[in-house]
Amino acid sequence: MNIYFQKSFQRSFGTYPLKGDTLRQALDAAIGAGYRAFDTAQMYGNEAETGAALAACGVAREDLCITTKVHPDNYSEETFLPSVEASLKALQIDRVDVLLLHWPPVGGDVAPSLRLLQSARDRGLADTIGVSNYTARMMHVARTVVDGPLVTNQVEFHPLVDQRKLLAAASETGIPLSSYASIARGEVFKHGLFAEIGQTYGKSSAQVVLRWILQKGVPLNTMSTKPENIRTNFDIMDFMLSSIDMERIDALNATGYRIVKPGQLPWAPEWD
Numbered sequence: 001m002n003i004y005f006q007k008s009f010q011r012s013f014g015t016y017p018l019k020g021d022t023l024r025q026a027l028d029a030a031i032g033a034g035y036r037a038f039d040t041a042q043m044y045g046n047e048a049e050t051g052a053a054l055a056a057c058g059v060a061r062e063d064l065c066i067t068t069k070v071h072p073d074n075y076s077e078e079t080f081l082p083s084v085e086a087s088l089k090a091l092q093i094d095r096v097d098v099l100l101l102h103w104p105p106v107g108g109d110v111a112p113s114l115r116l117l118q119s120a121r122d123r124g125l126a127d128t129i130g131v132s133n134y135t136a137r138m139m140h141v142a143r144t145v146v147d148g149p150l151v152t153n154q155v156e157f158h159p160l161v162d163q164r165k166l167l168a169a170a171s172e173t174g175i176p177l178s179s180y181a182s183i184a185r186g187e188v189f190k191h192g193l194f195a196e197i198g199q200t201y202g203k204s205s206a207q208v209v210l211r212w213i214l215q216k217g218v219p220l221n222t223m224s225t226k227p228e229n230i231r232t233n234f235d236i237m238d239f240m241l242s243s244i245d246m247e248r249i250d251a252l253n254a255t256g257y258r259i260v261k262p263g264q265l266p267w268a269p270e271w272d
């Protein structure tokens with residue numbers, strides 16, 4: 001089974017942009033709340049602190065799912081594998097559960113970095129591999145370049161952005177999506193619909209949003225520094241949104257709100 005669809009790994013705790021005491025306290029709270037999947041990246045500059053916290057957290061390594069992502073600056077023959085080895089050392093692990101390409105390369109020719117990613121898996125540095133911030137076209141190319149499964153395309157996914165093209169590409173390619181910016185960094189709270197629906201189920205707006213994402217078949221990444229929010233975001237498995245409520249939320253994708261705007265980062269592609 002796809003690692004992110006295992007029940008204990010469907011809800012990942014994201015670590016961006018946390019560092020130092022804030023990161024340690026958030027990771028402690030997340031472990032205590034029940035999170036067993038954790039998301040970091042070379043770009044976040046917190047792999048060593050994340051690795052140290054997870055090594056000391058008291059949960060057996062095989063019960064954790066650790067994801068890290070290769071920085072696009074490391075997409076060359078000379079730097080790719082050494083950068084992954086440096087990530088493993090920082091994380092205090094022999095192999096990472098999921099290794100992602102963080103962004104498509106500038107220019108959009110995804111094949112060379114995908115081959116490097118596959119070589120990291122083939123050498124045993126990663127159990128599974130995937131991508132992030134890929135367009136539908138790139139997902140189709142990836143499917144033809146890589147042998148074996150790509151376990152995710154981690155993308156901005158929340159009710160205010162229309163990701164139907166990516167969901168279709170996920171079905172066509174067998175590369176499932178997973179979410180980041182799942183509550184659009186708080187932008188969702190400007191829409192009263194989530195609180196209104198939440199009243200029916202005795203759940204908060206954030207819980208309704210996260211449950212909608214899971215019911216779309218999309219595993220989650222969430223981040224919070226507050227123990228109360230960390231617990232709330234995890235506590236979403238004991239209710240089910242009706243198809244009518246799912247459709248009411250679907251209608252908000254006309255909002256067209258994105259956290260990552262086109263051109264905001266050098267690697268951001270022309271979004272679908």
Ligand SMILES: NC(=O)c1ccc[n+]([C@@H]2O[C@H](COP(=O)([O-])OP(=O)(O)OC[C@H]3O[C@@H](n4cnc5c(N)ncnc54)[C@H](OP(=O)(O)O)[C@@H]3O)[C@@H](O)[C@H]2O)c1
Binds near residue numbers: 014221225229
């Ligand atoms: N692949 C990529 O390119 C990429 C890009 C961005 C992020 N990510 C990953 O995805 C993770 C999550 O995304 P994100 O942090 O950007 O966005 P997010 O989860 O949408 O938003 C995080 C923000 O929402 C607030 N929040 C969280 N839960 C809340 C709740 N229940 N009620 C009210 N406020 C709440 C947090 O503030 P408080 O601390 O005050 O709770 C925090 O400031 C990141 O940490 C990172 O690991 C990946």
